[in-house]
Amino acid sequence: MDYIEWIFSGIGVAFLSWIIYYFKSHRGDQGNVIVNNFVQDNSKKSAEVSIQVLMRYTFILFIDDESFNVVGILKDQGWKQTKLIKDVKSLNDEQVKQAHIIFVDVNGVGRTLFPAKEGIGLASALKKRYPEKKIVIYSATRAGDRFDEELQGVDYRLAKNAEPYRFVQLVEKFAREIYDKGNH
Secondary structure, eight states: OOHHHHHHSHHHHHHHHHHHHHHHHHHTTTTEEEETTEEEEOSTTOSSOOHHHHHHHOOEEEEOSSOOHHHHHHHHHTOOSEEEESOOSOTTOHHHHHOSEEEEESSSSSTTTOTTTTHHHHHHHHHHHOTTSEEEEEESOOOSOTTOGGGGGSSEEEETTSOHHHHHHHHHHHHHHHHHHTOO
16 A cells, blocks of 8 residues: 555544644644733734733732622622732732732731731832732721822722722723733
8 A cells, every 4th residue: 555545545534634633723822821820822813912811810919807899899890810808917928929919908907017007008018029019009088198108109099989990990900011011
């Protein structure tokens, strides 16, 4: 049996079909790389990352001693990697390290590490320790020193009673910035 007959025989067709299938199925993976929980698409097909990818791979942490409905709203919107913790006892907390965006309440958190400044001190220290992370400070109270030097270092300040949509917009904006800068 010569090569032409073998190629067109049942075994030859099956073998060639398998080779074609193998190369087609593995060719698409060449452009995608997972780096620090984000999918980087190195192919030229996807110039802009989709919101679904950002939602899947962006870790959002709220540090608040009270329950906060925005956490549930973000999860319902598709930001599945959103967590709420009561406080952190160390700047090296695993959830802090994993988070890309951290929301810190002004009151009731950070008391162990920053008893005088509470959330403001915690947010400032987190930004100094992790400059690549987006740190947002928020509060329900309007009182306080808005000109506190430590407030100047955070990425954003937001009223706790702001429309939930503002939190969603901010998360999307920061997730895109983090991805675009490669700090993921």
